[in-house]
Amino acid sequence: MSMFCYQCEMSQKNGCGSTGATVGTCGKDENLARLQDIMVFGLKGLSAYREHLNELDPTLTKEVDDVMSETLYFTLTNVNFNFQDHINQLMKVGEAGVKVMDHLSNSHTNKFGIPTPVTVPQNKVEGKAILVSGHNLEMFEKLLIATEGKGINVYTHSEMLPAHGYPELRKYPHLKGNIGKAWFDQAKLMETFPGTFVVNTNCIVPPKKDCDYLDRLFTYKIVGVEGATQIEDDNFDELIARTLECEDADGFDSEETLVTGHHYKTILTLAPQILEAVEQGKIKQFFVVAGCDAPGRGGEYYRELTQNLPKDCVIITSSCGKFRFNDIDFGEIEGTGIPRYLDLGQCNDSNGAVEIAKAVSAALDTPINDLPISIVLSWMEQKAVIILLALFSLGVKNIYLGPKPPQFVNEDIYNFLSETFNLTLTTNAKDDLEKLLIA
Ligand code: SF4
Ligand code: SF4
Numbered sequence: 001m002s003m004f005c006y007q008c009e010m011s012q013k014n015g016c017g018s019t020g021a022t023v024g025t026c027g028k029d030e031n032l033a034r035l036q037d038i039m040v041f042g043l044k045g046l047s048a049y050r051e052h053l054n055e056l057d058p059t060l061t062k063e064v065d066d067v068m069s070e071t072l073y074f075t076l077t078n079v080n081f082n083f084q085d086h087i088n089q090l091m092k093v094g095e096a097g098v099k100v101m102d103h104l105s106n107s108h109t110n111k112f113g114i115p116t117p118v119t120v121p122q123n124k125v126e127g128k129a130i131l132v133s134g135h136n137l138e139m140f141e142k143l144l145i146a147t148e149g150k151g152i153n154v155y156t157h158s159e160m161l162p163a164h165g166y167p168e169l170r171k172y173p174h175l176k177g178n179i180g181k182a183w184f185d186q187a188k189l190m191e192t193f194p195g196t197f198v199v200n201t202n203c204i205v206p207p208k209k210d211c212d213y214l215d216r217l218f219t220y221k222i223v224g225v226e227g228a229t230q231i232e233d234d235n236f237d238e239l240i241a242r243t244l245e246c247e248d249a250d251g252f253d254s255e256e257t258l259v260t261g262h263h264y265k266t267i268l269t270l271a272p273q274i275l276e277a278v279e280q281g282k283i284k285q286f287f288v289v290a291g292c293d294a295p296g297r298g299g300e301y302y303r304e305l306t307q308n309l310p311k312d313c314v315i316i317t318s319s320c321g322k323f324r325f326n327d328i329d330f331g332e333i334e335g336t337g338i339p340r341y342l343d344l345g346q347c348n349d350s351n352g353a354v355e356i357a358k359a360v361s362a363a364l365d366t367p368i369n370d371l372p373i374s375i376v377l378s379w380m381e382q383k384a385v386i387i388l389l390a391l392f393s394l395g396v397k398n399i400y401l402g403p404k405p406p407q408f409v410n411e412d413i414y415n416f417l418s419e420t421f422n423l424t425l426t427t428n429a430k431d432d433l434e435k436l437l438i439a
Contacts (some may be wrong), residue, residue, distance in 0.1 A: 002410065003030035008077040026078055030410060035086040036075040037408050038385065042093040043068055045386030048201065049100040049348050055138045056107035067096035094393030097386040101351035108137055115165030115263040115345065121177035122256040125249035126153055129195030130239065131179055133157035133186060135346050136200035137169065139220055143198070144172040146236040152243050158183045158320050162345035165261025178258055181323035182293035190217065194250060196243045198231070199223050216242060258326055262342035264352030268359055270338065275363050277336045284312040285372040285438055288353045292380030293321040298403030300324065302378055304429035310437070314340055316356065319347035321378040350387045354394060369397045374436045376400040376426065392421055402426030
């Protein structure tokens with residue numbers, strides 16, 4: 001189907017485009033229809049970050065709210081049929097994405113301190129345990145306070161891993177470690193995890209009706225699934241009581257570790273050493289390998305890519321896609337003490353890669369797009385769309401995107417993005433690496 005729209009009374013039977021038409025009754029063509037879809041997907045991603053920001057500081061959301069409202073208005077029937085206006089509106093959405101990520105990042109560091117690198121025990125559980133998945137650090141702090149002194153240990157899952165880097169969160173001794181990988185191992189993990197499980201944002205895996213952990217599954221605010229218990233008004237009493245009824249941990253006694261906490265504000269303190277290493281040729285290239293993870297073999301691309309990078313390359317990552325390769329010990333750039341693997345944090349910390357690029361650009365007096373930085377993103381859902389639009393709005397080019405082409409981008413739009421931003425779809429890690437590595 002080249003387009004699909006059924007939003008107004010003039011809709012053709014079963015929706016404009018449902019029988020192959022490339023133009024709707026109103027005159028909206030498939031390119032405009034898809035650009036409007038991308039706008040809406042970008043807004044969905046934006047709304048997630050806006051909600052977190054609203055919890056931390058409601059005074060900062062006005063600009064973002066205005067863009068969301070204007071963009072929805074833009075997608076109404078018979079408002080705008082101009083291609084370039086659609087691109088401009090997409091860039092506005094991207095700019096709002098930059099703003100919301102900057103505000104969110106600053107609100108997090110103002111409240112929880114600037115993260116510093118930390119080694120986190122992985123897959124080791126002790127005693128009564130709560131496992132928390134999602135992105136909501138505000139809720140996580142409340143939970144750590146509520147469980148203090150209760151004989152309960154708290155663990156992170158997926159996008160909560162970066163919580164360990166924040167001084168005001170890791171000061172709690174009952175924050176013990178991380179369990180599992182990216183979001184989609186939840187169901188399998190909960191079958192064996194001995195404690196309770198809280199999901200405080202997307203991504204949640206809907207449990208099967210006959211699963212045996214529904215009475216141990218708790219959801220928070222917008223998250224919900226049938227049969228789980230919703231935490232109301234930040235009251236964790238029921239969660240704590242259910243956790244204390246659970247068996248003590250058994251079977252999670254791994255000696256593995258993961259590293260996180262390389263927030264861009266911490267990395268910028270290393271700027272002089274990093275620049276010296278670049279000038280001396282000890283660091284040849286930076287690879288931003290970031291984004292979401294999804295079930296399936298597609299994500300293996302990112303492991304293969306990072307594993308095969310030369311030792312003079314630094315890997316900068318964020319979001320849950322890193323779980324495809326964050327168990328690898330990438331070591332340091334030889335003779336510098338600079339780690340080769342830097343975890344900026346959650347998906348909303350993706351702005352850190354741009355901040356680092358801006359600092360290097362200023363120091364080397366070189367435009368960002370001419371720096372030895374390659375960006376290889378993985379996308380899964382709409383937060384990745386807002387991150388991509390944010391990068392485009394900043395004029396960042398030469399991005400590789402995978403592991404699959406987005407279905408909502410047709411050939412015309414892909415050609416436009418390719419010509420304007422040099423957007424490239426990933427193929428296989430070996431071939432892409434050959435193209436990406438600077439000779
Ligand atoms: S807005 Fe246009 S394309 Fe969409 S249903 Fe109405 S007539 Fe069809
Ligand atoms: S990074 Fe993306 S896929 Fe991963 S948990 Fe967050 S929203 Fe979901």
